[in-house]
Amino acid sequence: MDTIVRRNSRKKVGGILFQAFAVAVGLLVLFPIIYCCFVSFMKPNQIQSIPPTFFPREWTL
Amino acid sequence: MRRKGIARLEPLLYLLPALVFFVLFTYYPFVKTVFNSFFLTNFMGIRKEFVGLENYLRILQDKEFLAAIKNTFIYVLASVPLSVFIALLLALIANKKTRSSPVYETMFALPMAMSSSVCAMIFELMYNPSLGILNEILGTNISWLTDSRYTIYSISFISVWMNIGFNFLFLLAAVRNVPADLLEAADMEGANFFLRSTKIILPIVSPTVFFLVINSLARSMMMSGLVIILTDGGRSGSASTMISYMYTQSVNSQNYNNGYAAAIVAFIITFILMLVSFGFEKKYVHYD
Numbered sequence: 129m130d131t132i133v134r135r136n137s138r139k140k141v142g143g144i145l146f147q148a149f150a151v152a153v154g155l156l157v158l159f160p161i162i163y164c165c166f167v168s169f170m171k172p173n174q175i176q177s178i179p180p181t182f183f184p185r186e187w188t189l
Numbered sequence: 190m191r192r193k194g195i196a197r198l199e200p201l202l203y204l205l206p207a208l209v210f211f212v213l214f215t216y217y218p219f220v221k222t223v224f225n226s227f228f229l230t231n232f233m234g235i236r237k238e239f240v241g242l243e244n245y246l247r248i249l250q251d252k253e254f255l256a257a258i259k260n261t262f263i264y265v266l267a268s269v270p271l272s273v274f275i276a277l278l279l280a281l282i283a284n285k286k287t288r289s290s291p292v293y294e295t296m297f298a299l300p301m302a303m304s305s306s307v308c309a310m311i312f313e314l315m316y317n318p319s320l321g322i323l324n325e326i327l328g329t330n331i332s333w334l335t336d337s338r339y340t341i342y343s344i345s346f347i348s349v350w351m352n353i354g355f356n357f358l359f360l361l362a363a364v365r366n367v368p369a370d371l372l373e374a375a376d377m378e379g380a381n382f383f384l385r386s387t388k389i390i391l392p393i394v395s396p397t398v399f400f401l402v403i404n405s406l407a408r409s410m411m412m413s414g415l416v417i418i419l420t421d422g423g424r425s426g427s428a429s430t431m432i433s434y435m436y437t438q439s440v441n442s443q444n445y446n447n448g449y450a451a452a453i454v455a456f457i458i459t460f461i462l463m464l465v466s467f468g469f470e471k472k473y474v475h476y477d
Binding site: 143147149150151153154155157158160161163164167175176177178179180182 | 296314353
């Protein structure tokens with residue numbers, strides 16, 4: 129009984145880890161779009177700053 | 190008797206409007222381009238003098254066109270297999286239906302929804318040597334779109350990214366249609382993920398893979414938009430493809446002599462590649 133419960137919980141954890149991995153791959157695929165979205169909220173001087181940054185320092189519409 | 194004749198004619202009449210448009214917008218321009226390619230034309234594209242194969246001989250000695258042929262092959266070889274392979278990997282990841290699978294399925298398919306001009310804008314910013322995030326992440330200082338060593342590969346990467354979504358959707362449908370009993374039997378035999386993928390899933394989805402390769406091949410051979418938007422043909426044509434060469438010769442320089450001949454050479458090369466691909470179909474694609 130204990131072995132079955134342990135196996136089930138291991139399967140559940142494995143499933144959750146796999147789904148997290150799949151979402152991470154999805155984020156990697158969407159990286160250009162996500163980056164573009166963040167850039168769209170940056171102030172012009174931050175877009176033209178060197179080195180470039182990923183997250184907006186100050187969010188602006 | 191008369192009714193039978195009308196019944197036979199009816200389906201053809203339904204096809205007629207589509208056929209008229211097909212002939213008008215596909216075959217007629219093609220035949221006219223073939224015909225015009227044997228003539229010297231003026232800057233309006235109007236035929237002036239019959240010159241036989243002279244236009245072909247001229248562009249086949251033009252270094253820029255030869256570079257365009259080479260670039261097109263590099264582009265096709267870099268983008269077609271990679272986009273199908275990555276999409277297949279993503280389809281294998283998304284194969285199992287779970288509670289969160291619609292989330293990552295959408296994520297994988299989303300690049301399909303981007304137009305090439307929007308993608309060009311996004312990647313133009315990412316590829317910028319000083320302001321772009323790519324050099325920052327990689328710790329490099331490469332001019333991705335202006336250095337002739339990297340331009341065509343950078344454009345191929347954009348194309349791979351754009352095609353992933355389309356290829357993924359087709360492959361996901363194919364992978365999910367693999368009979369479950371076959372996979373269960375493989376599991377019982379102790380087959381791991383790699384064996385299951387290569388020995389069971391890949392042969393079964395091979396018709397879909399073949400369709401995607403042929404489709405990507407035809408579209409890649411005709412690619413010009415990204416090159417024209419991002420590099421305007423590249424520095425001294427270093428990134429131009431056959432179709433972007435045709436476009437710049439015809440539209441920018443009004444040199445229709447080269448433009449017509451380039452279009453036909455591009456068609457012939459694509460046609461030969463298609464024939465070769467269909468040769469592979471008999472050997473590697475399984476329809477049973």
